[in-house]
Amino acid sequence: MADEIRARFGASVERQMVSDVPIGAFLSAGLDSSSIVAAMVAAVAQKQPVRTYTITFPEKYRVGETTIDDPGVPQRLARKLGCEHHEIVVEPDVVDLLPSLTWHMDEPTADPAIITAYLVCREARKQATVLLSGVGGDEIFAGYRKHVAQGWAEKYRRVPSFFRTAAERALLGLPSLRGTRMKGSVRLAKKMARSAALSPVDAFIRNCTYLDAREKTELYALKSQQMVSGNPASQHLAAFDKVRHADFLNQMLYLDTKIFMTTLNLTYNDKMSMASSVEVRVPFLDREFAEFVAWNVRPEWKLQGRWRPVTKHIFRRAMHSMLQEEV
Incomplete structure (x- = not known):
């Protein structure tokens, strides 16, 4: 091949x-x-x-x-x-x-x-x-780190919730490590921790975004919030649905x-x-x-x-x- x-x-x-x-x-x-x-x-x-x-x-x-x-x-x-x-x-x-x-x-x-x-x-x-x-x-x-991270997330979900909670607290407390090769991995690990309780589809969509709902609320003016009040992931969910029978990597x-x-x-x-x-x-x-x-x-x-x-x-x-x- x-x-x-x-x-x-x-x-x-x-x-x-x-x-x-x-x-x-x-x-x-x-x-x-x-x-x-x-x-x-x-x-x-x-x-x-x-x-x-x-x-x-x-x-x-x-x-x-x-x-x-x-x-x-x-x-x-x-x-x-x-x-x-x-x-x-x-x-x-x-x-x-x-x-x-x-x-x-x-x-x-x-x-x-x-x-x-x-x-x-x-x-x-x-x-x-x-x-x-x-x-x-x-x-x-x-070729993206998010593809690797999704596989890790699947394994991580099998860890008992007590240990996951402790690990998530530790991860979220880590510095950003800007200027080092670990920066991207740390950012991805934090995202993975935040989305561990979600389904694979929802976790992938969450990990593809830079701002969560709370951060968007803090960022947008009230008028802007009203303009983007719909589900921003609707296009992603529709795309996932088209290939729902494929292997999850190929769906991503x-x-x-x-x-x-x-x-x-x-x-x-x-x-x-x-x-x-x-x-x-x-x-x-x-x-x-x-x-x-x-x-x-x-x-x-x-x-x-x-x-x-x-x-x-x-x-x-x-x-x-x-x-x-x-x-």
Whole structure:
């Protein structure tokens, strides 16, 4: 299966590369963008270097910060694959872009990824008009921490309530650990503790939100509360109902693909790229490839392991021979 996924993914990337204008790719330290770049290099067969674009930060701002990706990883991969590599250095004056980015987004958005997406597209436009992006890899192969957390939550629900109550008090008393690699895990653990008594569907929806009902009440003015008084999860519940007979991991992936990805990741990538007249293409969402993964890749091949699950397991196996171990 891993070999077939690698071959089909390579074919998807090659289809997305058909263009009459110069083409490039986003490149981070992650599996998805690195795999796209490796497949692009294989497709061009060294006829010309693939253009890659990476966001990085000045070293002086990296001291003591452990959550920023190591720029050395994409550098080494680009060098190994013979890419024409470009780095975009983010300085504090990036905040000056916010009014313009807000105008281009045309809606409230709290994800700072809009900034990096815009900066990459703005720089890439000097050499390329089309960029390939890794959007969709986490949604079809189960790459988010919330997918892992849901499995932990299922096991956690079997713990006697007395011990759960003590654990929840301890978790909720933990600091946020901002600036460390534990930040996301701690935040997710707190959410899991708060939603332990809920059904898997309700717990997943709860863990996908940043504000609970009490926090929204405190935040919104009275008039705003009246405007959003309906059930904000109705769309999510309807989506869950459509795939209620599927394995629960695949139910989560369906929701992520139909709602989270389309309303956030695809939306901001489209708007930020259009702000620089760049077209972003997404090989993971090539219809032929995405449908193959949805219908043929078992849930346990996507998220493998009981206590320390490996995300995107089958895709990691598929691309292992084409990438560096550190990716």
